[in-house]
Amino acid sequence: MSLEYAILGLLDVVPMTGYDLKTRYFDKTVAYFWPADKAQIYRTLDKMAEAGWVAVRLEIQTERPNRKVYSITPLGQTELQAWLSAYHPSPVSREPFLVQLFFADQLPNETLFRLIETQIEVHQAILQSYNQIDLPPLSALNGSRELSLRRLTLELGIATEQTVLEWLKQTRQVIEELGALTKNETEAKNMATSD
Amino acid sequence: MSLEYAILGLLDVVPMTGYDLKTRYFDKTVAYFWPADKAQIYRTLDKMAEAGWVAVRLEIQTERPNRKVYSITPLGQTELQAWLSAYHPSPVSREPFLVQLFFADQLPNETLFRLIETQIEVHQAILQSYNQIDLPPLSALNGSRELSLRRLTLELGIATEQTVLEWLKQTRQVIEELGALTKNETEAKNMATSD
DNA sequence: TTCGTATAGTAGATATATCTACTATACGCT
DNA sequence: AGCGTATAGTAGATATATCTACTATACGAA
CATH class of the missing domain: 1.10.10.10 (Winged helix-like DNA-binding domain superfamily/Winged helix DNA-binding domain)
Structure with a gap:
């Protein structure tokens, strides 16, 4: 532990x-x-x-x-x-939202967009809380090894949250583009593509 | 659950x-x-x-x-x-490596580099296993909503691993640069910067 | 013929984390 | 006088996950 x-x-x-x-x-x-x-x-x-x-x-x-x-x-x-x-393996992180998205095909776009918006808000709040932590950026630490190491741990949190936010926005856009086509239009498009 | x-x-x-x-x-x-x-x-x-x-x-x-x-x-x-x-909050993911890094100031650079290299290898292997999962990229799914949603969950895994790998490499470099200076040299540098 | 593997499920112990609800004391506000 | 908050610690129940070790049957390889 x-x-x-x-x-x-x-x-x-x-x-x-x-x-x-x-x-x-x-x-x-x-x-x-x-x-x-x-x-x-x-x-x-x-x-x-x-x-x-x-x-x-x-x-x-x-x-x-x-x-x-x-x-x-x-x-x-x-x-x-x-x-x-010593090396210590990372525990797998289980993300309920990924379970939702994986099985979300039965949900209407409206519900999906609401879920995504909520996720965006939550992760923006987390990112903001990270940015308010009192640990100066690496450039301002004048080479303090101790503080630099601590700042680096925070950097991963920030980078991860940014990645999640970008992915959420991409996800929203992909779903939007999918939804722009009805089922028949999708089939027609697939016929055309397979030529 | x-x-x-x-x-x-x-x-x-x-x-x-x-x-x-x-x-x-x-x-x-x-x-x-x-x-x-x-x-x-x-x-x-x-x-x-x-x-x-x-x-x-x-x-x-x-x-x-x-x-x-x-x-x-x-x-x-x-x-x-x-x-x-419905919205379901994410459980906090606890990362032992971050605990190590946070308290790593007492470790010699040599040990730290070894830990970082191991992390890089582990995350490269995870990324590779993700890339071997049989789920075509979004561009090849011809608008299938079901498969797109599944692919999107995988995309987050891939993006997260890439972020971690980039961060690990940045971390290695920051520590290298810190280590290039002895304690006295760091103090001298700080004197000069504070002018 | 024994060993490994695939199939299919069960049971007990332990590790890790969270939630709720307590016992106490002191201080300040209303 | 009562209420909220800070301080400081304790106890019980429950949720979630993991590990080990079982019971059985069948098949194929060594």
């Missing part, structure tokens, strides 16, 4: 609580490539503490609820280093 | 067994956008039969094991139609 290693990577910079991990990182900086549920983060921390990858220190607070501060151990650092250096 | 609707979409064309669904479809034609495990297909069929979306007919065979042929019911067709017409 990559979540463990994302947590280790974050704790390697600075020790913190499950709450910090969730609110400051998994909901903010790393959200665009690895969102994580609260319950899952806490349970993963428990598991990693048991395995000795992280150490826990209970901090008694009077003004606020007590907190458990987690820090990476030498063993955790070894594990992180090993994981970062 | 989209798997149910992918199965309904397939059974809507022709009734068949779980074995057929797995070997002829989920391992072949729809594999590139929705692979599915054997056990999951059979269990989903059970659930759908209970819900009345599909009907089962036991076929006694003498030369081979008996088979259960599933067909879509009117209720199943209604459900399929409704699902195809």
Whole structure:
């Protein structure tokens, strides 16, 4: 599971609580490539503490609820280093919209266009949220290796969303052109082409 | 769950067994956008039969094991139609390689290049497998709406893989350029730029 | 004759992720 | 006085997917 290693990577910079991990990182900086549920983060921390990858220190607070501060151990650092250096296969990404499109022949063009428009809006919003993330473009990083690597991960998100948007527009146009012909006209056209 | 609707979409064309669904479809034609495990297909069929979306007919065979042929019911067709017409959010796709890259600053360039090369090889193989799928390009479909829609789903897969490959090559180059400077040289360069 | 493969389906365990709903405390607003 | 929000963590249920390992039968190749 990559979540463990994302947590280790974050704790390697600075020790913190499950709450910090969730609110400051998994909901903010790393959200665009690895969102994580609260319950899952806490349970993963428990598991990693048991395995000795992280150490826990209970901090008694009077003004606020007590907190458990987690820090990476030498063993955790070894594990992180090993994981970062190895190949890990990508899980297949399953896209419901592709299932819809694949079986969409029974849908009228009107419905199809509505679905495509919604997809375009959704992906435009995602792209916009990526562009609002506070990570300067590569040209403005003055060669910082750390920031450049982080920016590069964002670049893939941006490029992928742009590709999807272009494809959605192409898809809309292809369907429009298909729909411009009635079934008989299509047959007539096919007769003519096969000459 | 989209798997149910992918199965309904397939059974809507022709009734068949779980074995057929797995070997002829989920391992072949729809594999590139929705692979599915054997056990999951059979269990989903059970659930759908209970819900009345599909009907089962036991076929006694003498030369081979008996088979259960599933067909879509009117209720199943209604459900399929409704699902195809509605918006369904995409699940977030979590990419381990992005986690690696995000935390890769502690890795030497050598290791990073090895990881990138492996990614390039993997994605080139995926792209090649997409190009070998027997679905003619849009220009050769003579306006068949059904085949065009199927081809369009494949087009997204191809476009996405091409985008990833381009990004991987850009990433490699950016890291190369960063690595060409030692830490001191980078600092010197930054001094000069800030003039 | 045994081994691999194709056919056809079943069962149990585990991994990963999500959702809901709790327990607590403190602070500020209405 | 009550409500919303931030802080901090816990617990149970459910959804989705994957892996392994079975039961059976038949056919052909080594």
